[in-house]
Amino acid sequence: MDTIRVLVIEPSSFYRDTLFGGLRSRIDGVQLESATEAEEAVLKIRIFNPNVVVLNFFMGIQEIESQHFLEVLSRTTKAPIIAYGMLERTRSRAQAMGVFEYLVKPKPGLDKKIFYADLAKAVIDGFHESKQTNTTVGQSTMITRDIWQETQKAKPEPIKVPFDERAASRPFRVQAPVIKPVPAREGTNIQIIAIGSSTGGTKALSDILPLLKPPLPAIMIAQHIPPVFSTRLAERLDRECSLTVKEAEDGDIVAPNTVYIAPGHKHMTIHRTEGRFKIECRAGRPVHGVCPSADVLFHSVAQAAGDIALGIILTGMGCDGAEGLLDMLRCGARTIGQDQQSSVVYGMPRAAYELGAVEEQVPLEKIAATIEAICRNAG
Structure with a gap:
């Protein structure tokens, strides 16, 4: 058998x-x-x-x-x-x-x-x-039991996303938000796309990234994932995508048409230096119980890129990314969130939406087209 x-x-x-x-x-x-x-x-x-x-x-x-x-x-x-x-x-x-x-x-x-x-x-x-x-x-490359056991040696403790009782006690909106295309702002030239995701995020990324075609700005992703798996995820997506996909490394200079995935158990941030964006990947205390954290990435993008950025929050438990996405919006960035119907867990997108950080909610199958529309209709 x-x-x-x-x-x-x-x-x-x-x-x-x-x-x-x-x-x-x-x-x-x-x-x-x-x-x-x-x-x-x-x-x-x-x-x-x-x-x-x-x-x-x-x-x-x-x-x-x-x-x-x-x-x-x-x-x-x-x-x-x-x-x-x-x-x-x-x-x-x-x-x-x-x-x-x-x-x-x-x-x-x-x-x-x-x-x-x-x-x-x-x-x-x-x-x-x-x-x-x-x-x-939805995973085209099977990650074996041996690889999983390897990660248990690599990480100091399991990822734990605490259940947010206050967020859970808030009722869902009775009426679903209207989903409509996000209009372009005149004069906006998107140079950085930042994405935060957790539970169900690897599948969502597999649905979005292969549909994206050059030319596009650099894409930075904070997915809640352990070490080794972030490497495997980057390798798999690189085979499936027209864009270059890599696990981010400390000191990387951000390049267009490239997707950077935060390494497991390291926070990823960007900083502007000599007219270019530079990536930092550093171990740090968990934020909202997780590392890498979408909030850490989003806050850095807000400060470094301001109104030339696009922030996206995808399916996931908890509230990581909500405050950072709001910071991006206040600094002039475009923001979108995955809608409730297409989310495996409507936690992170809901927290961001209820905080006022999401301009529009978009179903998973339309996110790639929305990204391209915002980036190519701007400027």
């Missing part, structure tokens, strides 16, 4: 190890990865590309940016999701939310063999289901 890749999303390391043991003893050659929080789970789905997801249902019903985490998972992967929980009466709710199978955890002290046998069977059934319904999630 083909190798089955299973992602287990479970906050308890003890219970995760117990699940790993139960599956390994019943499924030959199974590849297992785990995640303990939402941000990590979404990232590992992108890089591990599981055939099946096993989820603690308690995590699935947690709200992230006014959405259930299970809803975010369902949009991130087509892999069957097998949920487990303590209560039988939860089964109907889990099934209504679209899980492939729901299992009741045995109570402490009871025999767990039947539970693990049922779980293994559900994983195998889900694997066969996933083979019939292609589970590719």
Whole structure:
């Protein structure tokens, strides 16, 4: 049988190890990865590309940016999701939310063999289901388990984006904002494009960047991503794009038709020197719990480029980038945000929109055309 890749999303390391043991003893050659929080789970789905997801249902019903985490998972992967929980009466709710199978955890002290046998069977059934319904999630280059393990040695601690309770308590706007083309400002010559993104951002970038054609200004991207993955992301996008895509390096002189991706766990900023823009990539304290931070990038672009910049905020959890994008707008830059309907998580774009930092909201499929329209109709 083909190798089955299973992602287990479970906050308890003890219970995760117990699940790993139960599956390994019943499924030959199974590849297992785990995640303990939402941000990590979404990232590992992108890089591990599981055939099946096993989820603690308690995590699935947690709200992230006014959405259930299970809803975010369902949009991130087509892999069957097998949920487990303590209560039988939860089964109907889990099934209504679209899980492939729901299992009741045995109570402490009871025999767990039947539970693990049922779980293994559900994983195998889900694997066969996933083979019939292609589970590719938009990543053309598979990043292997070995590469993921390499990053665990490279980074001091996992990326953690804290849930913003105040932002989540604010209600969504009942009426969706009107989406319309962003008009060009006379005399504006865009020289820098700055993009901030997080959860779902790697897929969004894969949808946007290959559509962009030269000539275009330099593009700088702060994507919440660990080391090594930022390198792999840049290499993959460089193969897919007409523009040159590279992982930014400290001291790079910004060039047109080039995309610079911030290295994992380094903040990226730009500074004007002798009439040119120069990149700095430095390790630093996390901002909003993340490094690289979109706010750090946006603030530097506001000060260095002012009204010759375009700021874009894409899908992601939390509020990183909102204040920096507002700073860009106040300095004369153009700003756009991804709309709610096309965002995997409408957190960062919503925070920026509600702060007044976004001129217009644009669906993902129209962002590339909007970028080209703003850059080529200006000046």
